[in-house]
Amino acid sequence: MSRCFLYILTLTTSVCIGQVQTRYVKPILTDPNYLPAEDSSAVSRNTNFQLNKLFLFIGGTGSSSSSDYNALRLHAANLGFDFINLSYLNNVAAASLANSTDSMAFNKYRQEVCFGTPVSIDVTVDSLNSVYTRTLKLIQYLDFTYPTENWGQYLATSNTFEWSKIIVGGHSQGSGHACFLAKHYFVDRVLMFAGANDYSDFYSASANWIRQSGVTPLNRHFSYLSLNDEVVPYFKQLEVVAGLGMLLNDDTTHIDNMSAPYASSHCLYTTQPPGIVILNHNVPIKLSAINNNVWTYMMTTITSGLDNNFETSEFEIYPNPSTNFICLFFQAIQNKLTYSIYNLSGQLLKTETITHQSEKFKIDIASLKTGFYILKANGITTKIIKQA
Numbered sequence: 532m533s534r535c536f537l538y539i540l541t542l543t544t545s546v547c548i549g550q551v552q553t554r555y556v557k558p559i560l561t562d563p564n565y566l567p568a569e570d571s572s573a574v575s576r577n578t579n580f581q582l583n584k585l586f587l588f589i590g591g592t593g594s595s596s597s598s599d600y601n602a603l604r605l606h607a608a609n610l611g612f613d614f615i616n617l618s619y620l621n622n623v624a625a626a627s628l629a630n631s632t633d634s635m636a637f638n639k640y641r642q643e644v645c646f647g648t649p650v651s652i653d654v655t656v657d658s659l660n661s662v663y664t665r666t667l668k669l670i671q672y673l674d675f676t677y678p679t680e681n682w683g684q685y686l687a688t689s690n691t692f693e694w695s696k697i698i699v700g701g702h703s704q705g706s707g708h709a710c711f712l713a714k715h716y717f718v719d720r721v722l723m724f725a726g727a728n729d730y731s732d733f734y735s736a737s738a739n740w741i742r743q744s745g746v747t748p749l750n751r752h753f754s755y756l757s758l759n760d761e762v763v764p765y766f767k768q769l770e771v772v773a774g775l776g777m778l779l780n781d782d783t784t785h786i787d788n789m790s791a792p793y794a795s796s797h798c799l800y801t802t803q804p805p806g807i808v809i810l811n812h813n814v815p816i817k818l819s820a821i822n823n824n825v826w827t828y829m830m831t832t833i834t835s836g837l838d839n840n841f842e843t844s845e846f847e848i849y850p851n852p853s854t855n856f857i858c859l860f861f862q863a864i865q866n867k868l869t870y871s872i873y874n875l876s877g878q879l880l881k882t883e884t885i886t887h888q889s890e891k892f893k894i895d896i897a898s899l900k901t902g903f904y905i906l907k908a909n910g911i912t913t914k915i916i917k918q919a
Contacts, residue, residue, distance in 0.1 A: 544571070550579045551608040555597050558618055561668035564659055571597040572669055573616040575608040576680065580901060580919050582611035582852065584696050584719060585685050586830070587666060589617055591703030591725070592624040600702065602818035606826055611852060611918060612698070613682070619665050620644070623654045625704045626763050629732040637729040637738035641711040662708055667692070694718045698830065702816050703728060703762070710775070713752070714745030721752045722829050724815040725760060730767035737774030749776050753829040755815040756800045758785075762812035765800070772798055787821060791828040792849045792860055799825060848906075852916035855897045859908060861890045868892040870908040872899070872915075880904070 544555040553575040558565035573596055586607045590596055596618040607614045628636045631653075639651035647658030658664055667690065674682040687693045694716040699709040706726030713721040729738035754772050758765050772778060777798055784796035793799060801814060801821065808817040815822065831851050847860045859868065870892075871882040880899065885892055894906075899917040906915045 549609075550577055551575055551605055552578050553604070553608075556669060556672065558665065558668075561665075561672040562659070570595055570618045572618040572665075573597050573601075573604060573614075574669070574673065575604050575614040577608050577611050580611045581613065581681075582916060583681070583684060584612055584698060586612045586614045586698045586700060586722075587617065587709075588615065589619065589662060589699075589701035589705030589708045590621060591701070591705050592621055594621060594702070594705075600816055602822075603816055603826060606823060607830060610827065610830065611916070612830065613685075615666070615669065617662065617666055617669070619662050620654075620656055620660050621704060624728075625707050625726075626728045626730075628653055629730060631731070632733055634731075634734060635739055637731070638740040641707060641729075641740060645708055645711050662712070692716070698722060700724070702726065703812065710752070711740065713747035714740065714743065717746045718751070720829075721747060723752070723754045725756060725812050726763070726768065727771050728763040728768060730763070730770055737771045741771055741774040749779075750797065752777055753797045754799065755825060755829065757811045757814040758800050758802050759811040759814075761810065786825055791824055792832055792847050793825075793828060795847055795860065799829075801825075848913065848915065852918040853896060854918050855895070857894050857896060857906075857915060859892045859894065861892075861909075864888055864890050865892070865909065868909060870894060870906060872896070873905040873907070875903055875905065877905075 546553045553573060555571035555573055557571050558569045559567050588600060588604070590599055596616045600616055604614050604616055625637065625640065628640055636653065640653050642648045643651040643654050643656045645662045647656055647661035647664065670682055670685055673680070674686065685693050685696055696719060698719045699712050700722030701709040702724040703726045706723035707729055710721055710723060710727050712718065727741065729741055731738060752775065754777060756765060756768050760768065769783065781796055781798050783798045783800055784793050785802065786793050786799050787801055787803060803814050803819060803821060805811050805814055806817065808814065827850055832847055832849050848857055849860065851857055866888055867884055867886040869884045872880050874880055896917050901917055901919045904915050904917065906913055
């Protein structure tokens with residue numbers, strides 16, 4: 532395991548651990564109008580293998596973007612994702628609005644934090660300090676400073692994002708910001724850990740914005756909760772998940788004694804003990820073998836017809852990316868599987884027919900070189916990724 536340290540103007544620190552390089556970037560480097568004392572954003576990338584997808588992660592209330600969520604950040608980067616743990620203003624918890632008599636309080640709160648629109652009495656966030664602008668300026672900085680790393684692929688124009696390449700996710704307060712962004716933009720997927728927590732005790736209902744339709748389809752949403760959450764009770768979080776519509780064609784799934792793909796559920800919960808993280812609220816983002824498997828599933832599982840309803844999906848692939856094999860999980864029993872694997876130039880590399888009655892088929896990809904491939908299986912075509 533190698534370690535290297537580089538200091539640039541004492542504002543950017545670069546740490547290399549194995550194949551993952553992490554930079555800690557002060558916001559003031561991205562714009563001189565930010566304050567020098569602000570926490571750094573943690574930016575990780577895999578130096579050997581890139582999926583060309585960004586995981587934009589937004590932390591919870593009072594969290595440190597430079598020191599918290601290391602396990603999830605490193606896990607994602609090891610899979611090949613570019614990862615940003617964003618530094619932003621996070622001192623006001625979403626759950627603190629629970630007793631507001633304003634039925635739009637949560638809407639205004641999310642709008643101001645995410646976009647800097649001055650509409651909330653609960654937070655004060657201008658456009659410069661919004662999640663959107665801070666992310667934009669950080670990616671612009673990375674693209675300019677490290678041009679060979681292709682950060683510009685996440686920009687559609689100089690001031691807008693290529694959302695189709697971006698996973699938005701977050702913990703607690705941050706999970707709601709991620710979901711709010713997904714209401715406005717068609718993102719790759721939404722990963723919510725211990726949230727969203729926009730439940731009104733005054734109205735005994737999830738927030739208005741939760742129940743509004745959004746741009747990103749519901750089957751690109753994943754929720755991972757702790758049944759024993761002591762910060763926001765599980766039943767309130769579940770009301771939010773239901774308000775999003777995620778339970779219409781799905782059910783909550785206890786994953787502790789299961790393996791992927793967790794009955795193809797997108798609404799997951801755990802009863803793992805907190806251990807050294809102290810709070811059950813933090814269990815979905817703590818380092819554990821169970822969580823490693825759940826995180827990989829949430830980040831990489833592929834559903835055919837991804838933008839249709841859950842019940843129209845024909846199969847799922849897991850794990851993807853993978854080193855040695857992938858499994859196809861069909862909704863219905865198949866008598867056989869006929870598959871072919873092509874490179875991106877259309878050259879046939881492998882074809883096989885597997886005959887047995889099953890809903891699960893295992894395909895060996897160990898002999899393939901690292902990279903992207905096209906899989907055709909029983910009339911369905913999708914992309915697979917061979918990881919080093």
